[in-house]
Amino acid sequence: MSAPGELDLAEFVRAIPDFPKPGIQFRDITPLLACARAFREAIRLMADHYSGQPIDVVAAAEARGFIFAAPLALELNVGFVPVRKPGKLPFDTHAFHYELEYGTDTLEIHTDGIAPGQRVLLVDDLLATGGTVDACCKLVERAQGMVAGCAFLIELTSLGGAQRVAPHPTFSLLKY
Numbered sequence: 785m786s787a788p789g790e791l792d793l794a795e796f797v798r799a800i801p802d803f804p805k806p807g808i809q810f811r812d813i814t815p816l817l818a819c820a821r822a823f824r825e826a827i828r829l830m831a832d833h834y835s836g837q838p839i840d841v842v843a844a845a846e847a848r849g850f851i852f853a854a855p856l857a858l859e860l861n862v863g864f865v866p867v868r869k870p871g872k873l874p875f876d877t878h879a880f881h882y883e884l885e886y887g888t889d890t891l892e893i894h895t896d897g898i899a900p901g902q903r904v905l906l907v908d909d910l911l912a913t914g915g916t917v918d919a920c921c922k923l924v925e926r927a928q929g930m931v932a933g934c935a936f937l938i939e940l941t942s943l944g945g946a947q948r949v950a951p952h953p954t955f956s957l958l959k960y
Contacts, residue, residue: 793829794958796822797938811938811960813909817851826957827852830907830935831859833955839932840902841865843924845891845916846872852937853907865897865904867920878926882919891919893927900928911936911956914945921952 796816803810816822830852843865844853850866857864870879870890877892898904904924906917911934921931931952939946939956946954 791822791825793822793826793937797958809960811910811940813848813937816937826937827855827859829957830856830955834860834905834933834935837932838903839905841898841929842905842907843867843893843898843920844907845920848910849908852909852935856905856907856935860905865893867891867893867923878923880919880923880926882915882922884915889919891916891923893923895927898924898927898929902929903932904929905932906934907936908934909937911939911945911954912943914943914948917945918949921949 793816796819798812798815800810800812802808816826839860839862841863842853842857842860844850845867846869854864868891870892873892873894876895878895879890879892881888881890906920906924908917911917917934924931934949934952934954936954936956938958938960941959
């Protein structure tokens with residue numbers, strides 16, 4: 785809930801019932817992205833939360849994580865490290881293969897993207913079951929970095945993603 789005069793970001797998230805399949809309540813962030821004031825406020829609130837914390841770099845998985853991570857990295861005055869699908873990064877990579885509900889997936893980062901001991905803030909638009917961010921945490925650890933935290937615009941609390949990535953701390957602007 786917002787204080788009087790503050791922007792309520794939840795007003796910019798559209799609920800779409802039965803998408804992509806019956807029984808799913810999809811949280812559409814495109815209205816928030818289309819409103820510069822709301823998008824800026826989301827980045828500001830995330831930056832305020834992490835301001836003064838020891839963070840060396842922000843990382844995010846493609847593609848929607850990039851939308852929030854890159855401007856957040858600029859606000860925190862740190863670099864940005866992309867986490868991509870296989871074959872998308874041109875240099876040597878660390879890879880992590882992980883299980884999905886109906887199969888497997890792989891994420892990669894450049895071997896020089898995270899230096900040993902760097903504190904990494906992972907960012908995504910949505911925390912659901914936590915599979916993607918958990919894979920990102922493992923990639924950071926494989927690169928000998930330390931996960932400083934995991935930040936999200938939205939968390940779907942009933943799906944248990946925060947518990948999956950524990951003990952890494954999570955922060956979400958909106959919870960459903």
